Amino acid sequence: MHYTRDNMAGLLRSHDINPTHQRIEIAHALFSRQEHLSADQVMAVVNTRHSETSKATVYNTLKLFLEKGLVREVIVDPSKVFFDPNTSPHHHLYEVDSGKLSDIDAEHVVISGLPPLPAGMVTEGIDLIVRVRRTR
Amino acid sequence: MHYTRDNMAGLLRSHDINPTHQRIEIAHALFSRQEHLSADQVMAVVNTRHSETSKATVYNTLKLFLEKGLVREVIVDPSKVFFDPNTSPHHHLYEVDSGKLSDIDAEHVVISGLPPLPAGMVTEGIDLIVRVRRTR
DNA sequence: TCCGGATATTAGACAAAGTCCAGATCGACG
DNA sequence: CGTCGATCTGGACTTTGTCTAATATCCGGA
Ligand SMILES: [Mn+2]
Ligand SMILES: [Mn+2]
Ligand SMILES: [Zn+2]
Ligand SMILES: [Zn+2]
Numbered sequence: 001m002h003y004t005r006d007n008m009a010g011l012l013r014s015h016d017i018n019p020t021h022q023r024i025e026i027a028h029a030l031f032s033r034q035e036h037l038s039a040d041q042v043m044a045v046v047n048t049r050h051s052e053t054s055k056a057t058v059y060n061t062l063k064l065f066l067e068k069g070l071v072r073e074v075i076v077d078p079s080k081v082f083f084d085p086n087t088s089p090h091h092h093l094y095e096v097d098s099g100k101l102s103d104i105d106a107e108h109v110v111i112s113g114l115p116p117l118p119a120g121m122v123t124e125g126i127d128l129i130v131r132v133r134r135t136r
Numbered sequence: 137m138h139y140t141r142d143n144m145a146g147l148l149r150s151h152d153i154n155p156t157h158q159r160i161e162i163a164h165a166l167f168s169r170q171e172h173l174s175a176d177q178v179m180a181v182v183n184t185r186h187s188e189t190s191k192a193t194v195y196n197t198l199k200l201f202l203e204k205g206l207v208r209e210v211i212v213d214p215s216k217v218f219f220d221p222n223t224s225p226h227h228h229l230y231e232v233d234s235g236k237l238s239d240i241d242a243e244h245v246v247i248s249g250l251p252p253l254p255a256g257m258v259t260e261g262i263d264l265i266v267r268v269r270r271t272r
Numbered sequence: 273t274c275c276g277g278a279t280a281t282t283a284g285a286c287a288a289a290g291t292c293c294a295g296a297t298c299g300a301c302g
Numbered sequence: 303c304g305t306c307g308a309t310c311t312g313g314a315c316t317t318t319g320t321c322t323a324a325t326a327t328c329c330g331g332a
Contacts, residue, residue: 020298020309039289054311059290073214079319080289081214093253096260104251113244114266117229121268124232128264130250132257156280156327175318190282195319215290216318 003031015068022046022053026061027070036074036082036101076101076129091128104130139167151204158182158189162197163206172210172218172237212237212265227264240266 003011008027009019017023029045030037037045043058062083065071074082076094082101091104109128117123139147144163145155153159165181166173173181179194198219201207210218212230218237227240245264253259 018308022310055290056292056312057310060310075211075214078209078211078217095257108249108251110246110248111264112246112248115240115244117266117268120271121231122271124267124269126264126266128247128262130253130262131260132253133260135256135258154279154328158281191319192283192321193281196281 003028003034007031012070015065015070017064017068017070022057023061023064025053026058027065030071030083030085034085036084038080038082040080042083074101075127091130093130093132096131096133104128139164139170143167148206151201151206153200153204153206158193159197159200161189162194163201166207166219166221170221172220174216174218176216178219210237211263227266229266229268232267232269240264 005024005028008024008031011031012019012023012027025046026042029042033045039058039062042062043053043055046053046058062071065083066073069087070085072084072087074084074092076082076092077099086103089106091106091109093102093104094100111126111128141160141164144160144167147167148155148159148163161182162178165178169181175194175198178198179189179191182189182194198207201219202209205223206221208220208223210220210228212218212228213235222239225242227242227245229238229240230236231238247262247264
């Protein structure tokens with residue numbers, strides 16, 4: 001599956017997002033790469049040729065994508081949030097030295113023995129992060 | 137077990153940390169409460185009566201505690217790091233609305249089916265965070 | 273006790289991520 | 303075209319955390 005700019009409008013609409021030029025560019029940055037990008041990185045990608053999209057719009061748009069369930073947030077680095085175009089259930093491998101973040105398919109991972117939730121609470125998600133370091 | 141200021145000096149020494157007045161106060165803030173505190177919260181606790189410890193010292197000290205394995209870092213809120221006096225293996229329950237963070241004993245939790253690590257990598261830790269929300 | 277070096281603390285400048293707002297711009301529709 | 307709600311924007315602002323150079327404290331030896 002190839003994510004072209006033309007695809008993006010439909011993808012956005014299917015998530016109830018009005019496809020503007022900026023939103024298409026930002027979605028394209030995330031989905032064509034299928035990588036975890038910080039707001040700063042999205043900003044850089046979108047403004048490579050010449051400045052096109054403001055910082056405010058990048059942040060507003062990423063938050064909108066998040067609310068609409070188009071992307072997911074990964075909180076793994078204390079200094080910045082990563083945005084993840086992969087919203088299917090999966091976990092993360094984080095290389096602490098390089099900051100490299102990669103996906104772990106959730107299909108074969110089983111988490112069992114969790115205690116029952118406190119009353120009146122519902123699970124919003126389970127984040128599993130494997131922090132690894134280079135041997136030396 | 138009661139964590140008094142007097143205990144703190146021994147605890148710090150046992151972790152190869154020179155027990156100064158400020159370090160004792162900061163350790164006491166964390167260990168007497170047995171709660172997850174942000175740097176800001178530590179700062180507030182330590183300086184309740186009158187200003188005693190600078191921001192730089194709070195941050196320096198928490199980083200030192202971290203390096204020496206006296207406390208653990210919990211990265212769960214995109215805006216601030218929490219410091220955890222509980223270093224035994226355990227997981228976390230995060231209430232996203234209130235920001236309340238509580239421990240899940242690791243004893244009965246089993247995580248299986250994780251793929252093998254890439255070569256030359258060693259696990260530094262596995263963080264499991266259950267994000268919950270109030271039903272409404 | 274006094275001294276000197278090592279260790280620790282400090283104020284405040286600085287940096288980076290993220291938020292906010294009031295005004296400008298866009299674009300769909302008549 | 304012209305209107306108007308939706309969107310975008312520069313830039314000020316906030317918050318978390320880092321850095322540095324000066325000061326203070328601690329401690330072992332003379
Ligand atoms: Mn473009
Ligand atoms: Mn005190
Ligand atoms: Zn991912
Ligand atoms: Zn904990």
